[in-house]
Amino acid sequence: MPNRLAHETSPYLLQHADNPVDWWPWCQEALELARRLDRPILLSVGYAACHWCHVMAHESFEDARTAEVMNRLFVNIKVDREERPDIDQIYQSAHHMLTQRSGGWPLTMFLTPDGTPFFGGTYFPKTPRHGLPAFADLLEHVAETLRNRRRDIEEQNAAVRAALARAASPGAGSHHSDFGPAPLADLRDRLSAAYDQRFGGFGEAPKFPHPTDLEFLLHRWHSCGDEHARDIVLHTLACMAEGGLFDQLGGGFYRYSTDDRWQIPHFEKMLYDNGPLLGLCAEAWQVSGQPLYRDITERTAEWLMREMQDRHGGYCSSLDADSEGVEGRFYVWDRDEISAQLTPELFSVVDLHWGLNAAPNFEHRHWHLTVAMPLDEVATQLDITPDEAARRLADARERLFAKRAMRVPPGLDNKILTSWNGLTIAGMMRAARVFDRDDWATSARDAIAFIRNHHWRDERLYATSAGGEGRLNAYLDDHVFMIEGLIEAMQTRFDPEDLVFAEDLADALLDNFEDRAGGGFFFTRHDHEHLIQRPKPMHDNATPAGNGVAARVLARLGHLTGETRYLDAAERCLQAFYGALARNPSGASSLALALAERLAPPAVIVLRGPQHAIAGWQRRLATRHQPDAMVFTLPTGTPDLPPALDKPAVESATAWLCRGHHCLPPVSDIDALEKLLDTRG
Template sequence: MPNHLAAETSPYLLQHADNPVDWYPWGKEALEAAQAQNKPILLSIGYSACHWCHVMAHESFEDKEVAAVMNAHFINIKVDREERPDIDQIYQSAHHALNHRPGGWPLTMFLTPDQKPFFGGTYFPKQARHGLPGFLQLLPKIASAYHTRTADIEQQNTALLQLLAQSQPTSSAMDNSALSRQPIDHAWQQLTQQFDEQYGGFGKAPKFPHPVELQFCLRRYAIDNHTHALHMVTHTLKKMAQGGLYDQLGGGFYRYSTDRYWRIPHFEKMLYDNALLLPLYAETWLLTDNPLFKQVVTKTADWIMHDMQADAAAGGGYFSSLDADSEQVEGKYYIWEQATVQAALTSEEYAIAAPYFGLDRPPNFENQYWHLEAVQTVAEVAAANRINLETAQQLINSTCEKLLAIRTQRIPPARDEKILTSWNALMIKGMARAGQIFERTDWIHSAQHAIDFIRATLWKDGRLLATFKDDKAHLNAYLDDYAFLLDCLLTLLQIDFRQSDLDFAIHLADTLLDQFEDKTAGGFFFTSHDHETLIQRPKTGHDGAMPAGNGIAAIALQRLGYLLSESRYLKAAEQTLAIFSATFTQHASSYCSLLTALEEQLDPIRIVQLTGQNETELQAWRTALLPCSLHTLIVAPPFPYELSRSPDSLMGRSTQNGTTRARVCMGRRCLPEIDSLHELLQICKVHGKIAIS
């Protein structure tokens, strides 16, 4: 019979609804059962696209013997980390404190009935192997410890809660006048030291894309003219795009590379990774004209619209992820046998495809399969086969079309179709920005459909909800939901002004201050003031796979504050920087989002408004200014004059003779109107394109 998960909307929880384990979702019923029965809680946190979550489920949670032990000794709670990042954040931190190493998924934590963790790990096999204890043998020992070592557990819990509290920023760093560029320079130095000069990216295997850090490096070129910073970005993006991290046939990026070379990934595709990489590739193309980057953006955006967006009848929101596994085997959907490829192609196609994709080399996946990567350039394979570049590219294109057609006949990975507000906000910004740069109105419309869906479905009674699936929107939204959504609206406003978007942005900013701001110490809590009480209320500023909510909140509030001359928003951003200043000074490269906000406070953004009656000339000015938007806010469409809520300083006013002119404001200071594009580009520090091989 189904357990307590049967009524949930999360695909991850529903994957476990028929387990013999008596799973509960996190909530009052489970927590009260633990108290009433004096049983410890077994908390299992994962997500639907997670390979090792599936492995542990098949080995243990679907096993009646293991389930019987779990049911006898524990109240078992299953959490989707994508729906409940608040719970995941707390217990990942607890795992790190208890085990002195990072966590991950599946996260397996054992709690007292009052939610305090006393033991934990990540993946446990059913029987002991590879140095890991067996789950079946571990469970009764933990249950026994809970009942026989109460005093030890209470003492450990006290120390753990103190450690978690000490990890939070304190109000001792509220002197805003002490802020300087030093952390920005320090972060840049750290990133140059961490950079892999040979293969791109930062650090060693496993290697993650780090789009937030790469965006910070791109700013170093855009603002400081560091050509090495642009090299770091272009080299990394090129290596990722040519490697197995990128889906060479269908577009889009996988989660991370298991090796240093970007060759073999973990095969899940996450919305947020692609949302952050999409504008990064587009903006880097803007500076370099590299056709590879344009190709990556085009294929990825088209894949998003085709495979990861609900149709118009369903609202147009973006889905969360594609599973790593198909037919219970990781990567099976994506890998190839050499003979299959050769049989599908003409001899001319295979002569190019084999050296291009590495099919003429030893297998790169489990010693018997090939995961496609571009091991040579088109120019190299063209020269080796003595054909021209155009013909070689055509053969590669036809190869990709044929192989993709074959792949679509396979059993595909499962798609998690829940729509998360925060991840949608990242993708809305990514699609809109890419659409702006490449003048693709279909991508911009895709973003607008998604924001309209969020506003219609997940904005209820002046508050955001975090997740939607099966016609049900629920769960109080988190800091990331508000901050990311506010940020993406500011991008949309620059591309196609809609009064509804400006109104929505103001409502979000006001609710952010009302429900999340720490009025005493500064900064923003991850959960709202009326959120469920948990053992900790995090206030984090460091970036992870996604940018920090506090960093994006500070950036967006600061920009909106200057745009609307709203001092409340500016003050909240200033206090956020102040509360985190000591932390980002010590660990600079982990705080790139906050450092971007710091940079824009020290050197206020340039807000540019264009006016005039010659639409062709206006569009030419907007296009010329696009590189400026790497480090500033451009209000390309003027606010209509009749809109009373628009700030007076930025209302659109057509000049009498229709001449194209620009008004530039830097912080609270505005320059006289400018009628020379050359002068405007100098003021906005627009660099020319650089050719990067």
């Protein structure tokens, strides 16, 4: 019989609805049951595209004997970390405190009946291996330990709660108003020290994309002329795009690389990676003009629209790593299978380009497609023109993509998450502006409409939906990532409704999330359920830190509307975290970007005049790498403009440029405008 998870909407929870485990979703009824029975809680956190979550489910949660132990000894709670990032953040932090090791998914935590964690880990096998105990044996041992050492565990719990309280507010008690650039230089130096000069990226395997760090470095190059910062970004993006982190046939980036060369990925594709990377690749093209970055931008945008956008407009959350129960099966190839699909002329190109003439790179038997030889070198070896090599590669890619489409595809997690849609809207709108792609802008606008129509009700934002209306209180990230997306949308094609929605979200943020006493923003609303920790995050993880993005987008919204309450809240946020940022800026690139824009406010450029006259100006400015400027194209007759944007109606193209409280006289020559912009880098 299905368990209680059968009534949930999360695809991840539904994956476990037929387990013999007596699963509960996270709810007050389950927590009250644990207290009433004085029984420990087994908390299992994962997500639908997680490979090792599937492994543990198959080995243990689908096993009747293991389930009997779980049901006898624990109240078992299953959480989708994408629906409940509040819970995931708390218990990931607790895992690190208890084990002194980084966490991940599946996260397996054991809680006393009051919800305090006393032991935990990630994946546990069904039988002992890799130095890990059998899961069923561990369950018996944990329950026995709690029975026999309850007083010791309660003392430990008090220490854990105190540590969680300290960790919740890294800037607590430290308010600064004298901001300086030293944290920006320090962060740049730390990223440079971690940079892998050979293969790109930061640190050793496993390697993650780190889009927020790359965005900071690009901003650093623009503001300071730091060529090394620029080169780190361009090299890293090129290595990822030509390596196995990028799907060479279907487009889109996988979650991370298992090796330091970006060759073999963990095969799930996450929306939260691809939205920011899409925007970054567009910026890389602005900076370098290299065709690679345009190609990767186009193929990522096409993948997002083709495979991740549902028919109602929202972007879905992820694609699974597994197909037919095997990680990567959908994506890897046999050499003979490729040869059979292509003519000899086509195969001659991909054989060299993707290194099929070398040893298999996936489990010693298969090929995961990566660029082994640049296409111009392939053309030289085959004595054909570069254009002919490109034509053959495109033809081969199309044929292999069609063949791959006949395989059993990975599962799609069709949850629509407000926060990840905000990230993707921002990336898609930025790319649409750079490459003048109305279809990309339309795709992003459909997502905005979906969030506004289904996740915004009665002045309250909701975090998620899956085939229905939004549910669960939205978090800090949902609000600020959507505001960022709306600001990008207004620069692509101004719509007064976007500005109204952005201000509504900002007002909800200030009313329901701000710590008015300490500055900054809590991750959860003031009326959210009480949990054992209420964090105010400053560090970036797979997505940017909500407080860093809040400080930046509120300031930007304040500059474009003239509303001081947004500027003041951004200032309070930076004041709260500046001390911690100055001590150690590592992992806080989003806050560093906010600080950079506090020290040098972004330009607000308003283009006015007849539509036909200002369209060329907009197009020209869009090809410039100008991360410290916002450009709003407002044809004569645009309604409902705030005072900061409501410039006089003019008969010819004219630009107004302001930085902070300083505005220059209007400019009627595009060359003169660009010279003004160049004076600030």
